[in-house]
Each structure stands twice: as C-alpha cells, then as structure tokens.
Amino acid sequence: MPRLLVVDDTEDNRIILNRRFTRLGYEVVEANDGLSALNLIAREPFDVVLLDIMMPGIDGLEVLRRVRETHTENQLPVIMVTAKSASEDVVEALLMGANDYVTKPVDMEIAAARVEMQLRRKRAEDHSRAAYRELEQTLTSLQGSIEQAQNKQAALTDLGPEVRAPLDGLLGAAKVLTKVCDTPDLKKMIAVIETAAQSLDRLVAEAVLDEAPPARKAKKTKAAPVLPPRKVSVLSADADPARRHGVRLVFAEADVDIELSEAHSGAEAAQIAAGRPFDLILMNVEMGDGLNGIRVIRRTEAEVGQRRTPVLAVSKDGAAAAEAVAAGADLHMPMPITAAGLLTALARALSRESDDLSAVA
The missing domain is CATH 3.40.50.2300 (Response regulator)
Structure with missing residues (x-):
C-alpha cells in the first residue's frame, strides 16, 4: 500500500x-x-x-x-x-x-492524478535501483566463480555441462538487460558480466578438452566457440488486446531472439503451456481466470513431472501480488507494465533456475 x-x-x-x-x-x-x-x-x-x-x-x-x-x-x-x-x-x-x-x-481529481503519476515514476526508479543492485551481485558472483575456476580447473571436467547450462541463460540475461539500462555505468557493468561469463565458459571448455581421450584431442584445433544463447520462448496471457500488443512491441525491440505466443485467458494459457515448454509465462491475474490459470499450470507440471516454468504475474498497483504468489507465481509486476520492468523480469527468469526466483519482482 x-x-x-x-x-x-x-x-x-x-x-x-x-x-x-x-x-x-x-x-x-x-x-x-x-x-x-x-x-x-x-x-x-x-x-x-x-x-x-x-x-x-x-x-x-x-x-x-x-x-x-x-x-x-x-x-x-x-x-x-x-x-x-x-x-x-x-x-x-x-x-x-x-x-x-x-x-x-x-481539485481532488487533479490531485489524485498527479499523486498517482509521481507514484508510478517512483516505482519505476525503485525497480531500476533494484536492477542495479542485482547486477552488482551478479558481477561479484561471476568474479568469484572465475577465481575458483582458475584455482581448480581440473575439477571442471566433471562439471562442464552443469556449469555451461546456467551460463547460456546468464549471457541471454545480460543481452536483455542491455536494452533496459541506458546509463553508462550500467552498460559498463553488463559488458563486464558478459566478458566474465564468456571467460568462465572458455575455462570449462579447455578443462574438458584437456581431460579428453587422445583421439578427441587430435581433433582439437582451437578453443570451442561460445555458442549464442538459444531462442527465448515467452507466453503472454491477457484478455486485453491492447496490453498484448504492448508486450509484443517490447519484445520486438529486444536484442534477443524471442518467440512470443499469446493466450486470451488463463485457461487457454494453461492449455498451451501443457503442450510445450516456455522460458517465461506472463499472466494478467486480473483476468477472471488468471489466478486459476497459474494453479492449473503448476498442477499440470507436478502431474507430468514437467520442469517448473517461471511465471510473471501482473495486476493493477500490485493489489493481487499475494494471491498470485500463493497461486504459484514466481514474480510479480504492477501495471502499467514498463519495458524496463518486463525485460528485467525476463532477464531474471533466464539467469536463474526457476525454483530460486524471488517471490515478488
């Protein structure tokens, strides 16, 4: 409140x-x-x-x-x-x-409108500061990982696949955040994150190749290239066509290959999510069945043993945040949705395992 x-x-x-x-x-x-x-x-x-x-x-x-x-x-x-x-x-x-x-x-109508406008600006600023703090934490974590990798390179042979999997998501997250952050300090920090992640990936590749059998070593001509992040798959569920169009425009501008699917209700979103995996599901919980759509998605995942998909719930002024989290949402964002907030949420989903996502964005 x-x-x-x-x-x-x-x-x-x-x-x-x-x-x-x-x-x-x-x-x-x-x-x-x-x-x-x-x-x-x-x-x-x-x-x-x-x-x-x-x-x-x-x-x-x-x-x-x-x-x-x-x-x-x-x-x-x-x-x-x-x-x-x-x-x-x-x-x-x-x-x-x-x-x-x-x-x-x-004039109470004018006063209410101007207070609301300032409140929205403050929330956007608060979200930007939170993103900056998260970038600092990510950078610190990466620097520590590189130091450990350099000291214990031999141990990376068995850990290669486990280390590379989150690296792909991390590189994709940094690429998305580049579209969000428009200040020189933040862009510089993102560049450092990308460089550090790529360095760590090269260390893993070299360690794996050094421990490989002779036949495999004979084929080695240079360090394995760092593969670009895979296509990002997002499902947007909202009964309002204008908001769906807004989400479409934000992702169209993102410097990342995003495959966007759309649903007009929570029930339709749950049906689509049951048939294929997504990196992020964006759910308007103010739709009549938005909250139930999240519950059905979580129930289906448990029944079939499907990997938990990050769900970003949205509602007016955050009024339904607690209900959304109780229903199974991982992240929450108040409306109106901003490009910075949406892309930051996508970056968080890409850079972490979904079970480790914060409850409220």
Whole structure:
C-alpha cells in the first residue's frame, strides 16, 4: 500500500485529503506543521508528500529545501499545495526540487492524478535501483566463480555441462538487460558480466578438452566457440488486446531472439503451456481466470513431472501480488507494465533456475 504524507496546518484540509486518498487505497499520514513533517520523513518511509506552502513557523518551501538535502526528486516526490495567486512561490518550489503542484481550492481529481503519476515514476526508479543492485551481485558472483575456476580447473571436467547450462541463460540475461539500462555505468557493468561469463565458459571448455581421450584431442584445433544463447520462448496471457500488443512491441525491440505466443485467458494459457515448454509465462491475474490459470499450470507440471516454468504475474498497483504468489507465481509486476520492468523480469527468469526466483519482482 503506497504511503502518502499530507502536510497542512488547516485540519479541514487534511481531513478532506485523508478521506479521499484512503478511499483510493493509500495509507495517509498527517502532519500539521513543517517541523512535524520533517520528523516524520526522518523516521518513516513515504512514497509521496503533499506539502502546503503557506504554514506558520517552518513553511513549505523550507521543508522542501531540507527534504532535498537527504532525498532526491525520484526518491521522495513532493507535490506543493498553493494558492492560485502565489505563482512566484510555485516557480521557487519547482526550482528547489518540487515534482509538481496543485492549487487551492484543491481539485481532488487533479490531485489524485498527479499523486498517482509521481507514484508510478517512483516505482519505476525503485525497480531500476533494484536492477542495479542485482547486477552488482551478479558481477561479484561471476568474479568469484572465475577465481575458483582458475584455482581448480581440473575439477571442471566433471562439471562442464552443469556449469555451461546456467551460463547460456546468464549471457541471454545480460543481452536483455542491455536494452533496459541506458546509463553508462550500467552498460559498463553488463559488458563486464558478459566478458566474465564468456571467460568462465572458455575455462570449462579447455578443462574438458584437456581431460579428453587422445583421439578427441587430435581433433582439437582451437578453443570451442561460445555458442549464442538459444531462442527465448515467452507466453503472454491477457484478455486485453491492447496490453498484448504492448508486450509484443517490447519484445520486438529486444536484442534477443524471442518467440512470443499469446493466450486470451488463463485457461487457454494453461492449455498451451501443457503442450510445450516456455522460458517465461506472463499472466494478467486480473483476468477472471488468471489466478486459476497459474494453479492449473503448476498442477499440470507436478502431474507430468514437467520442469517448473517461471511465471510473471501482473495486476493493477500490485493489489493481487499475494494471491498470485500463493497461486504459484514466481514474480510479480504492477501495471502499467514498463519495458524496463518486463525485460528485467525476463532477464531474471533466464539467469536463474526457476525454483530460486524471488517471490515478488
């Protein structure tokens, strides 16, 4: 549940905003002055702040200035509330780092839309930071693997197939992430991951060839080439043709060979998944039978001994995340689906064994 901090010295204003946003599914916390707001922000996490400019004592502009000393615009969006005539205050607030503003008397429809817009931006930023942390962890793990491989190369003879299998997925994941990350630091880190994975694969190949019988060695002319990742197979299940089209466009732009199948319901998705393996199933659990579709897929896998397929569930604002995980989903993403979030989820599915996937993306 998103947390909203409402800062206003007028009690009636706070009550109206509290009731409105509580009905919209927000957890609302109130502060009646600037000092109380700063203390709350220092102690508790918030997703968005609605901040009145005109307050006695520490006014809204001073609160904003202090907040921006510790929180960026992406980390904590702040929407200023001001009188229509105070245009100079609005300009000053925006220059100081306010994300947006609304005027008094507050139009509740406009206020709700602007808070929702800032919340979506913050979620996208949070997902990007999570992807960055995951890339750092992957890089650290790869560096450790290469050190072990160099010290114990002989032991890789029996482990060749087991090591190569996740390497294919890892290289495919790095290739997908290249489409998601548009900052120089992230692209540099992905390049290091790809280089490290390919180096580890060459070490495995050399170790296997060195332990091979003489006849096999005679055929060796150079190190075995690193095969490109195989075609990625994805099933997209959604009753809304517009959302299916959006998924189709995202994957069409990905620098990876993706074979996309589509289903119009959870039941159809379960039927298709029973007939062939997929690398990822994207399931809208707000369809009438979306959750049941996941349950049928998991039941079928157990009955026939089929390998568990990663399932990415999507729902509005993450409302059905807990139900989706209980039904058998591995990952969850709130709507609207972003290209970055979708490709990151695909990369996670490719780079890990499905049983090790996190419950919530």
